[in-house]
Amino acid sequence: MPTLVYLEDHEGELVKGSLGVLTKAAQLGGDVAAVVCGSGVQGLAAQAGRYGAARVYVADDPALVAPLPQPRVDVLEALVRERGFDTVLFGASVLATDVAAGLAARLPAGLNWDLVDLEVRDGKLVGRRPALQDSVYADVGWKGEPRLALVRSGTFEPVEGGGEAEVEELAVQTQDFSRQAVMLERAHAESEGPSIEDADVIVAGGRGLGSPDKFGLLEELAQALGGAVAATRAVVDAGWYPYATQVGQTGKTVSPKLYFACGISGAIQHKVGMQASGTIVAINKDPNAPIFEYADVGVVGDLHQIVPKLTELVRERRT
């Protein structure tokens, strides 16, 4: 089973999610190679060896400077076709998801996404995919090769094995249409605001707050609990709260001991960023909100009434 793992990099580091997928691929066995795409990324190849890649392909080209998917599809297509990989694995991210889907169409190949496990069963690769708001798990597979898989972020932990990879540089050729989208400004990690990744308690708010000023209610509760305030993508995009506090697929992945989800419906993009939390308390007025499917305590009610009362009770206990 020659397997290729797509490794994503950001600011000179390989992304943890893709290293986790590489670790898993090495555990599953067979020939495991990895590919790094970018400009000035040769130095990252050695790192990939430590996580289980026997060989690392490096596509280093100015066309790959910006983290855009289409030139990467060109690189992966050539690699898969020329070297005969039968399996290509991705750790889900904004970039990797777009690369995987473009590659599926290009080859063509079957793509299974949002996988939370991978195993080889009777010589066959089988993925496990939650469906219907994670209320059911499906065992999914592929008809024919190559097989493409996107693994849900945070699923596999990277483990260093200490090996050394053979590094091979690739000649990069990209198609005209792949170079048409250009990046004018690139995001930088924002450092302002409190770090939510280290907090034991997180009080998070979503669109159900109703207006940006209502974050004040959450700040008071967070302060009483000695925790931090977080937000969903919807309210961050709307400018209600800083990006640095965003939890979810395109934000931070957190695992506090206690997580309050206030006015958060709990769509899958949010869930993947906080499902590892110890205890989840959800407050939402919609009894059908998906968040209740995975909350330990689900409160169907008005957060504008309940949160201030909670703050008051917590303060009373602390004094």
Added chain:
Amino acid sequence: MRLAVCVKEVPEASARTRIDPGTLRLDRGGAATLNPFDAHALEEALRIKERTGEGEVVAVMMAPLPAADSLRKALAIGADRAVHVADDALAGSDLVATARTLAKAVEREEPDLILLGQQGGDSDGAVLWSALADLLRLPVVSQAASLELAEGKVAVKRQTEYGYDLIEAPLPCIVAVSDAINEPRYPSLKGIMGAKKKPHETLNAADLGLGADEIGEAGSRTEVYALADPPSRGDSVRIEGDGAAAEKVVEYLTERKLI
């Protein structure tokens, strides 16, 4: 300016959705609606048309015939025309088979801009735009938190794990919008009445020149083997009403020494 919006139908949020144990496909027999994420793509198309003062918005859907109601909703909201690709042979299409079908349907419209929502409300898939872009050989930008159109180009603020990027692409191109990009309008009574008179074309696979081996199960390379229950999170507690909710939460957390 022609704007194509790809839409799909998904089960109502309140409906009890299930996967048919026989076919291992989503049971689409229950109450269904226009994918809420697609409403944001449609809204963005309507706003572009309103801003530029000219243009046509075409809603394109691949779905079984009964989904025509959801497409009519897109017309009621404001789309000028609807194209519905319906064919029993499409059942069981995976990502690539679906993208092939939509690529053919969208290509016929020769759109300047193709918009999609951020994900399927049923499959949680966020993959279609990139597959579609590859088949149509068009530039694609996803996760658009905002979109500006000027001088034959789109400028998109894309949200990633690291913040916001600014990406520019020439028309024609494909943009997948986030659900934070706008607040979709509701259909007006006038819109609902008017929708019945708007062009609503229904096509099958042969109309699009799609071969039987390109679509449906035959054209798909993924499969579902079995279904299982998710791992349990343990017992969860449900508290209804505002009355003593806060007290009950504090009691629960105190018992577990969490506060």
